[in-house]
Amino acid sequence: MKSHLLCLYAFLLALACTSCIREENPDDTPANNFETLWRIIDTQYCFHDYKEQEGCLPWDEVYAKYRPRVHDGMTDAQLFEVLCDMLSELRDGHVNLYSAADVGRYWSWHEDYPANFSDSLHRAYLGTNYRIASGIYYKILDDNIGYIYYGSFSSAIGDGNLDEVMHYLRLCNGLIVDVRNNSGGTLTYAERLAARFTNEKRLVGYIAHKTGTGHNDFSTPEAEYLEPSDGVRWQKRAVVLTNRSCYSATNTFVRDMRECPLVTIMGDRTGGGSGLPFSSELPNGWSVRFSACPMYDADMQQIEFGIEPDISVSLTQEDMARNKDTMIETARDFLKQ
Amino acid sequence: MTRTPLHASPCRFTCLRTLLAACLAASLPGRAQQAAPLPDNRHTTHATLFGAGRSSLYETYLSPLTYTGPHLSVLHETLRKTHWLDGRITTQGVFDGFFCLASNPAGNADEMGGKLNYAHGWHYNWTVGHGLRLMAGAEIHTGIGAIYNNRNSNNPVQAKAELDLGATVMAIYPFRIRKTPFTARYQASLPLLGAMFSPRYGQSYYEMSLGNYDRNVCFTHPGNAPSMRHFLTLDFPIAGFTFRAGYLCDIRQSRVNGLRSHIWNHSFMIGYVKHFSFVKRKEPQHFPFIL
Known part of the structure; x- marks a missing residue:
């Protein structure tokens, strides 16, 4: 009996010795x-x-x-x-x-550069008879070039939406994917759209994460692949229009599209933002957001400060005065070649 | 038959070994006590309790601050006497869950937490005197849940999944006040070895969704997951029914992958108790058919 009681005492002693994992909340000063x-x-x-x-x-x-x-x-x-x-x-x-x-x-990253996007011009190009598939506005331009505008990757897009869009635009000679002023959102939607432009699995970049508190404590970067969609895929040339306001998930979308063979990036350098942001907070309740997981391109290069386009184009005052969007017009000419 | 003595060697984890020895020793029949005659009836006690209390959530993956708030909980327990070791082994199954809504110290952000646990234990029991019954043994515990922060971006949630083996002790003391029977009980549980899920320090769930795993299943022991559970109850009769009131202190903590976490729940619970006896028939009984 004594041995049993000793065991019980040992158990209770161990309970009493169990340490707390805690951090006193600092005062709000x-x-x-x-x-x-x-x-x-x-x-x-x-x-x-x-x-x-x-x-x-x-x-x-x-x-x-x-x-x-x-x-x-x-x-x-x-x-x-x-x-x-x-x-x-x-x-x-x-x-x-x-x-x-x-x-x-x-x-x-965008305020110090030309906007390269005009709301009034954009409205003029879309007109009133454009279609809306969830977050995507799309239409067929007069010269049989398809035009897609995706203004925010925070707007959800499903495979059903994309099937409808691709099917509607299937007879066009080329496609313009305009993501200017798209400052990001959900990576899944960006990848879902990019998956319509490849017929095979492609290495598009790498992702890593911090493994400790040190500035250099990172995991081994893991490859990211773009898998072709099971739905309707675009098989002709396409142009992605970019400006400095293409940020975060849009930057990643441009990174992915750059690896697709029939896609050309046109416009201004993207704004960047390749760190997946986490959130935290201060004792006074203010919230802070910060880049926590670095993402790289297919060559393991940083894209935090943006991606250069294949063809640099900017809006010109002359074209704007003529109610023309230089970047869309250049893309149309490029696709008609 | 000779017995080979066990030779203890110096070890840094003396405390841990003591606990393991406690579990093993407690599961052996005591020589000083004669085994009670095996009852024909298998007595089973079911108890269902509902509770409310306060939670403290500390999850450095979500915030460096501790969130506190109220919670609701439910617990169902089955205690059953077995035929093993001359009826000295009692099994216990405890299913419990809680849901809490906690706020940060500034009161401008919330975290919702919820978890379901199941523990199955095997206890050796013996009577000390004056009706006091002591039980000790081992239990296996599994739990799954999550804590969700309502304003975080790519780290909005911390998932909880754990499986562990631990030691448990229990003391049951029946007594009477003015001929009214009461039963007081105290149980303590301490996880000793196990495994749990955790992201790495700065790993996002988005990256995990791509299939990139990085030590996301961690070995746990009292050094990196010092958790425990205390359960104090009092059974009392009212109008022929047995009710149970109790206090549950559930401390779950971990320090793995550079992330620190605690879920402290203090609950006051009340519910009812049902006793069942499974009567084993000695001979088959023949019922006459009525034509």
């Missing part, structure tokens, strides 16, 4: 919010070394630069400004700070 944000980016952001190579300030120096600007007496607006300034050092459109009053952002 400007200093704690700053420290938490800096640590989140320090341990989870995925482009530290690459951004340093591209001329960004090392993250330790960012701390030294901005920490003195934080003090207990500052207002929320002042703290928000300091934190946003700190985050903008990363030059990353996927890095945002969200408060109830504002969204901290770095949008220089």
